[in-house]
Amino acid sequence: MTTDRIDRGAAPELKETTVDGTRLCYAEAGTGDPLVLLHGWPESHRAWRHQIGPLSARRRVLAPDWLGWGDSARDTALSCDYDSEVDRIARMFDALGLERTDLACHDYGGFLGLGFVQRHPDRVRRLAILNSRAHRTFTPPYRLLFGAFTVGARHHPIRRLLATPPVHLVHRIGLARYLRNGSFDRETLARYLDMLRTPAGRRWYAHFWAGYEVRIRPELGARLREIACPTSVIWGTRDRAISLRxxxxxxxxxxxxxxxxxxxxxxxxxxxxxxxxxxLLRWLDRPAPV
Structure with missing residues (x-):
């Protein structure tokens, strides 16, 4: 288990706004130029709990619970396809009063964030991507696993299985190694997976996978050279799901x-x-275009 820990400080108070007609919760701390932290699957703003305090000494930090995750609403009327989710970031920025911001994003957040900076380069001052499938996809075992989720979620009889109580146990077992390596403690993992204990949470989870695609996104790769802002790619080298390549x-x-x-x-x-x-602090020190 890792001993690499820092002082978390007091947990920031969650605030609320409305995006696409539904409730989005977010943590906010600090003052100054904005910095948005986008989490990945199956997390919430708590994924950044160690970073929010130190980063808020330099920035106004906003860490949302992406719609469907954490304490934000799980509205199955909202589409979860890629284009809809990327465009939703712009509407979230509008709701939070953000014209231009630094953006750090992990996992699913990085997948969406990459598309966002390509569509709205004028709204991102600096970009950080952490262990995300980004413009590519997963390693073969995880591509098969998540692909099975998406196929199953689009077929009604199998979709019902994704909305049954055993799905919580399956995910708890699947994420157990992150308890062993110290990424999560049991309380944090329980918070991430609590939604799978409720019928409404499981219905939304099946809805999410029905809109998701594991395919490579060549259009994202083709436009990487267009990204002009200072970018940091921060990567855990022991990731089994996403290749270092x-x-x-x-x-x-x-x-x-x-x-x-x-x-x-x-x-x-x-x-x-x-x-x-x-x-991330070094990344924030990098000069950015005015």
Missing amino acids: TAEELAERIPDAELVLVDADHFLMEERPAEVTAS
Whole structure:
């Protein structure tokens, strides 16, 4: 188990706004230029709990619970396809009164964030991507696993299985190694998976997978060279789900990108918080276009 820990400080108070007609919760701390932290699957703003305090000494930090996750609403009337989710980031920025911001994003958040910076380059001052499938996809075992989720979620008889109580146990077992390596404690993992204990949460979860696609996104890869903002690719090298090659391609193709390697698994902000926080602070020091 890792001993790389920093002082978390007091947990920030959650606030609420409305995006696409439904409730979005977010943590906010600090003052100054804004910094948005986007989490991944199956997390919430708590994925950044070690970073929010130190980063808020320099920025106004906003860490949302993406719609469907954490304490935000789970509205199955909302589409979860890629284009809808990326465009939803812009509407979230509007709801939060953000014109231009630094953006750090992990996992699913990085997948969406990459599309967002390509569509709205004028709204991102700096970009950090952490262990995300980004423009590519997962390693073969995880591509098969998540692909099975998406296929099953689109077929009614199998979709009902994704909305049954055993799905909580399946995910708890599947994420147990992150308890062993110190990424999560039991309380944090329970909070991430609590929605799978409720019928409404499981229905939304099946809805999410019905809109998701595991295929490679060549249109994202083709536009990497257009990203002009200072970019940091911060990567846990022991990730079984996403190849290090994805990180290397991001760093090679994005013109003003640096690659930072961390001896960590997929949930690196939680497993190696001090290293990740230090890397993000250095990233914030990089000059950005006015």
